[in-house]
Amino acid sequence: MLQMSxxxxxxxxxxxxxxxxxxxxxxxxxxxxxxxPSGSGKTTMIKLLTGELRATSGMVMVNGFDLQAIKRRxxxxxxxxxGVVFQDFRLIDKMTVYENVAFAMRVVGAxxxxxxxxxxxxxxxxxLEEKEHRYPRELSxxxxxxxxxxxxxxxxPSLIIADEPTGNLDPARSLDLMLLLEKINxxxxxxxVVTHEKELVNAFSKRVIAIDGGKIVGDGMDxxxxxxxx
Numbered sequence: 047m048l049q050m051s052x053x054x055x056x057x058x059x060x061x062x063x064x065x066x067x068x069x070x071x072x073x074x075x076x077x078x079x080x081x082x083p084s085g086s087g088k089t090t091m092i093k094l095l096t097g098e099l100r101a102t103s104g105m106v107m108v109n110g111f112d113l114q115a116i117k118r119r120x121x122x123x124x125x126x127x128x129g130v131v132f133q134d135f136r137l138i139d140k141m142t143v144y145e146n147v148a149f150a151m152r153v154v155g156a157x158x159x160x161x162x163x164x165x166x167x168x169x170x171x172x173x174l175e176e177k178e179h180r181y182p183r184e185l186s187x188x189x190x191x192x193x194x195x196x197x198x199x200x201x202x203p204s205l206i207i208a209d210e211p212t213g214n215l216d217p218a219r220s221l222d223l224m225l226l227l228e229k230i231n232x233x234x235x236x237x238x239v240v241t242h243e244k245e246l247v248n249a250f251s252k253r254v255i256a257i258d259g260g261k262i263v264g265d266g267m268d269x270x271x272x273x274x275x276x
Contacts, residue, residue: 047110109205
């Protein structure tokens with residue numbers, strides 16, 4: 047479960063308030079879109095959820111961890127319950143597809159047997175089982191993003207946060223990617239997709255949380271981008 051209650055975030059260096067009284071609850075197994083214009087507070091929310099930043103005040107609870115009180119030494123343990131997918135893929139050029147995904151397991155201390163079992167499973171799930179020996183430069187943008195998703199999945203996280211995952215993809219590949227995330231969600235993983243792409247949100251009947259000016263301005267199950275910016 048993900049819960050934020052009366053969350054405020056003020057950046058000390060500028061004095062600007064990025065979040066102003068944010069209240070949201072996302073239950074286990076949900077698929078949720080977080081939408082809003084540039085500068086609305088989406089990025090700050092993601093940084094709070096990944097433990098990169100701490101809120102100025104309020105409660106942030108994710109997967110049983112109190113992120114307002116968590117000690118630095120416990121952050122790696124918390125982050126193992128998360129999978130994060132970025133817009134720019136962040137793959138290691140000198141590693142093959144298999145090695146990129148396996149690396150995410152090695153850094154958390156997984157055993158060789160676990161890696162040998164889990165990596166082929168997730169590569170099959172994302173449809174890249176036949177390209178495990180390819181390098182990122184040999185893949186299309188859509189395929190590189192699938193590697194990024196496989197890497198996010200490989201440690202079996204409770205929650206996947208996809209931050210503008212289709213930003214570098216064309217519409218057809220964007221739709222394919224969302225269908226993949228929907229498939230992953232159907233297996234029980236909670237999925238939070240941060241996006242500003244109205245057409246993509248319109249294509250799926252999911253919960254949509256809208257943020258603007260650091261405040262939640264919409265939260266509905268309609269599955270369409272009901273919030274419009276001027």
